Amino acid sequence: MNELPNCPQCSSVYTYEDGAQLVCPECGHEWTAGAENGNSEELKVVKDANGNVLNDGDSVTVIKDLKVKGSSSVLKIGTKVKNIRLVEGDHDIDCKIDGFGAMKLKSEFVRKA
Numbered sequence: 040m041n042e043l044p045n046c047p048q049c050s051s052v053y054t055y056e057d058g059a060q061l062v063c064p065e066c067g068h069e070w071t072a073g074a075e076n077g078n079s080e081e082l083k084v085v086k087d088a089n090g091n092v093l094n095d096g097d098s099v100t101v102i103k104d105l106k107v108k109g110s111s112s113v114l115k116i117g118t119k120v121k122n123i124r125l126v127e128g129d130h131d132i133d134c135k136i137d138g139f140g141a142m143k144l145k146s147e148f149v150r151k152a
C-alpha cells in the first residue's frame with residue numbers, strides 16, 4: 040500500500056487519492072503528488088530592451104555603443120547581430136559579429152531585429 044503524504048496545508052494524515060490528485064478531507068486542499076518536489080523547472084526567459092522575448096537564432100540590433108572587452112573597438116549602435124544563442128549568466132547572449140568574432144552581449148542592450 041502506498042504511503043500518502045500529509046496535507047501540505049494542515050498536515051492532516053487523512054489524505055486520499057482522487058485520480059492524479061491528492062485531496063485533504065479536513066481542509067479541502069487539493070494538490071498533485073510530486074508537485075512540491077520542484078519538478079516544474081522554470082525556463083529562463085531572455086528579453087530585449089523592449090521586453091520582447093528572445094530566442095536562439097534570432098537577429099538583434101545593438102541599441103547602444105558598447106565597448107568590446109579587451110580591445111579598443113566599440114560595437115556601434117545599430118550593429119546587426121545574426122543568429123544569437125542564449126546562454127546563462129550576466130551576458131546572456133552569445134553571438135558572432137562580423138569584424139569582431141565571438142562576443143557576449145547583454146540582452147538589455149539589444150532590440151529584436
Ligand SMILES: [Zn+2]
Nearest residue numbers: 046049063066
Ligand atoms: Zn488539509
